[in-house]
Amino acid sequence: MADSRFDTRWRVISASVAGPNHTSLGIENQDSLRQGAVGDGLHLLAVADGAGSQPRSAHGSRLSVEAAWEAADHVFARVPRTLGQWHEATARYAQACLDQFDELVERAITPLRNRPTATGVSTVSRAEFATTLLAIVADPPYFAYVCVGDGFLVMERAPGGSHLVIPPPTGRQTANETVFMTSAGRRDDLRSGLIVDTGARGLALCTDGLIDGMLDVSRGPDGIAYPCAPADFDAYFAAFRMPGVDGSELSRKLQSKEFAASSGDDKTMLMAVHR
Template identity: 45%
Template sequence: MTVEDRTSWRIVEASVTGPHHVRNGLPNQDAHGHREFGPGLLAIAVADGAGSAARADEGSQLAVAAALDTAETMLTGDRPYAGAEWQSFAERYARGTLRRFDDSLRASSSPAEFATTLLSVIVAPPWFVCFSIGDGFLLAERDPGGIHLLVPPPLDREFMGGTVFLTSPERVREQRLELLHDPRLRGLALCTDGLIEGLLNYAQDRGGRACPVAPPETIAYFDYVRDPAHGADGLNRALSSNDFAATSGDDKTVAMVVR
């Protein structure tokens, strides 16, 4: 895979255990993964297991597997090409991912023990399907256009009864499903909520509320992983640095796709 090829993507994923989990002897409860289906066509996902859930690390792994398995099932035949077909595809993808995740928990008497968020993207340029439940966020790089916070984390999430998980009864009502047509998009970064304070800034909206925004300097991460000499090791070192550790005690995971 070469970065110069317009149909090719460079994929770099990194995940580090948060300082809070290290101190308490807990595993990394985030998960990530990707799967490629043909030239320029792939699915990628990150998930963040709930810290209070007994089997959160398993839940996040099951969520990522559900997203990637569903994408593979749906993309093995002819893929949609018209806008209306892509909208139907996105809706079926969201339903299929949740159904597959539920199926993986049928043998469990306590599904809530597997509580997890999920953020997944199907990359099929110029179309992109993004499905999100919880507080993960998605950065996008456009050329021209710079960095955009395509899917922000929920506002005031700490005051709204907690994060919504794939095991929450209100998950469908609170899900985010985005269909984007953008031939100028050249990079994506899927992030779990442990990176909110480390990567995002806040600005006031017209109502005076603090809203998350992606600072322009975030483009440095896209430039870094676009260089074939740089891989997951360097990104892991950055996430493990004292500066990042000081922003949050949570696990930190990012999955980046660039071309």
């Protein structure tokens, strides 16, 4: 597939590291990411976080970003030309991500059903593939997004600096409250929409393992706490805009003692910066 228009103007840097909780137990990183050209010259950025409580969640997260890729390639086979077409395509993309994920999970489960084991017959459920998804199909100034679960997006714009434009759900207390791609109520909690911003200069898609390490908490006039991007988030975009700084530097940052202390979860960041 040919490069997207995005490739000529933006630089993508990514890193995904296992959290200290998983590392200490010898458990694989259950996050996944994918990025690249899709459809008619557009670009996909996607991250997913497999639920640590489920045995096939790492597989589920891989299927989640694969579903986002395949859905984008189909829905955006022809680039939208008007704002109305963009809104319509974004709505279809959100539905296609869910449908494609369901299809991929069913393909994965089918050969495992009723397989004899030493203790009886194997039964595999959809819940074992529990994962979140945050996906963006980009053709600046248009950014179509789909979010299931507690991933978040920080966008840098000029002028204006960094802002948390897709926050993690407020009131999140335990992993049991997270909505997954396998959850029965996922459609009610599905967040999707279209961002149109000619000033966009940076994107940072993050899984929930980075909430405590990357975001601040502020309080509104009513005293209610809400997450926000710290003022120094601009420094991340500035640092990774430099050609000599790559994904290995981002990996080292995510594996640092500072980030390890903020959360025991896996940590994934997919950044894109305007050149």
